[in-house]
Amino acid sequence: MQIVSYKIQQFSFKLKHSYRFADAIYRDRPINIIALKDDLGNVGLGEVEAFEFPNYIDETQRQCVFSITSRIMPLLGSKAYDTPFEFARFINSTNAPYMARAAVEMAIWDLFAKRNGVSVQKLMMLAVGDNSATKSAVNVGVAIGIKDSASDVIKSIQTELDQGYTRIKLKVNRNYTVKMLTEIRTKFPDILMMIDCNSQFHLRDKSFFQNIDGLDFAMIEQPLGKKDFIDHAKLQAQINTPICLDENIFNSEDVWKVINRHSAGFINMKLARVGGIANALALSALAVNHGLQVWCGGMLETGIGRAYNLALASLDYYRFPGDISASDRYYQQDIIKSEFEIKNGKIAVPQSIGLGVELNDHAQKKFAELDWIKI
Ligand SMILES: [Mg+2]
Known part of the structure; x- marks a missing residue:
């Protein structure tokens, strides 16, 4: 499988109730969603789960997005891999922040599941x-x-x-x-x-x-x-x-x-x-x-x-x-x-092919505003 292009879209959520842990209080939650397109035209989704500030571990949304766009995607270039584990080895070798690596790797699993006609759950089990x-x-x-x-x-x-x-x-x-x-x-x-x-x-x-x-x-x-x-x-x-x-x-x-x-x-x-x-x-x-x-x-x-x-x-x-x-x-x-x-x-647990969830209309519209970035 080869990744040919990607998009990253930031969504900002207002938390229903402010969330307090340790010495931090969060009222908003920005999350960037990454979409990867493979050589067959399938789209896989992943998300950057870092918080806005480094209160939990020493990684942030912004830092992860920067690493994905400046480090992981350019290094991935036209490389092709046959299993998600080979992709994981490559992504780990970039030494990017953990949560940046994870965002890209999630989308890779979604793509492999789609190409093999199984759910992500089944792919993990196999x-x-x-x-x-x-x-x-x-x-x-x-x-x-x-x-x-x-x-x-x-x-x-x-x-x-x-x-x-x-x-x-x-x-x-x-x-x-x-x-x-x-x-x-x-x-x-x-x-x-x-x-x-x-x-x-x-x-x-x-x-x-x-x-x-x-x-x-x-x-x-x-x-x-x-x-x-x-x-x-x-x-x-x-x-x-x-x-x-x-x-x-x-x-x-x-x-x-x-x-x-x-x-x-x-x-x-x-x-x-x-x-x-x-x-x-x-x-x-x-x-x-x-x-x-x-x-x-x-x-x-x-x-x-x-x-x-x-x-x-x-x-x-x-x-x-x-x-x-x-x-x-x-x-x-x-x-x-x-x-x-x-x-x-x-x-x-979603059972359909791939990750088993679909973006809603609002999210699809936001993604449609962006052009695919070729790698
Ligand atoms: Mg904990």
Whole structure:
């Protein structure tokens, strides 16, 4: 397969409710969607999932778009590859930001699926040697941003449970106390619940984690530093609740650190953060084969990124419900037709050929304003 041209269109979304995590508050979410055209005229879609500012990892929308247009696409030139893995090897060799690589690589998988007459989900399954029947839906959970009080959090949890979500993740910062978390947990003792600290704590805060160790959280996500594996291992040795790592997992070297140092029991896998689907599949296999568990994280995606996440989360490696919410959770309107809905705690995995979602009229019109850029 050869890529002959591409387009990148920026969409700007107003979030329904401002989203607070760690020390950041987001009210708008710019996302660039990339469309690649192959030599047969098929079009594949991917999205840049970096945030506007480098609050989560050290990558931004603008920086990723610049890398795609100035580095990945020109270097790709007229090269042809026979498998998505060959493309992935090329894209990784550009050393572009992970989320720039992932955006291009997603579209490559969409194209390969279309050329082979299968869904992206099926293509991922075949890539990992899984010939079983495809799953039509996956269990999903939701992340609740930081609130000012336990009662605000409790209200939000109830709203999400009423929507049908069966797993709740609480974003937590240093203002959250043991008392507050105990109050929340006591209100919903049987709900599958976890917390995500987005690297807001230090090892010297270990008593906080020891004091919430009995609250039966499924895991504590990224309590300590974004580059740390050693202090996480020290903390993990002193609490029973499994630690999950997110911000510091980019490549196999990082997964090996978790395995060798016993820094965590879970890895939050995000296609975008690890540079795409091929990398996510390889890292999932590595982690699971060494006793870790993986689950699919979220980045306030559009329906495009969400469709890739659903396919990934349907793989056998993924047993714990992912951060994959319905289309209407964050935005008034998505950019795809037939938006994703939650039913009995599950969201359906697109089954039709390719990614299985189509841009809606508004998005198609925006894309039509741009000319295809030949590479
Ligand atoms: Mg996280």
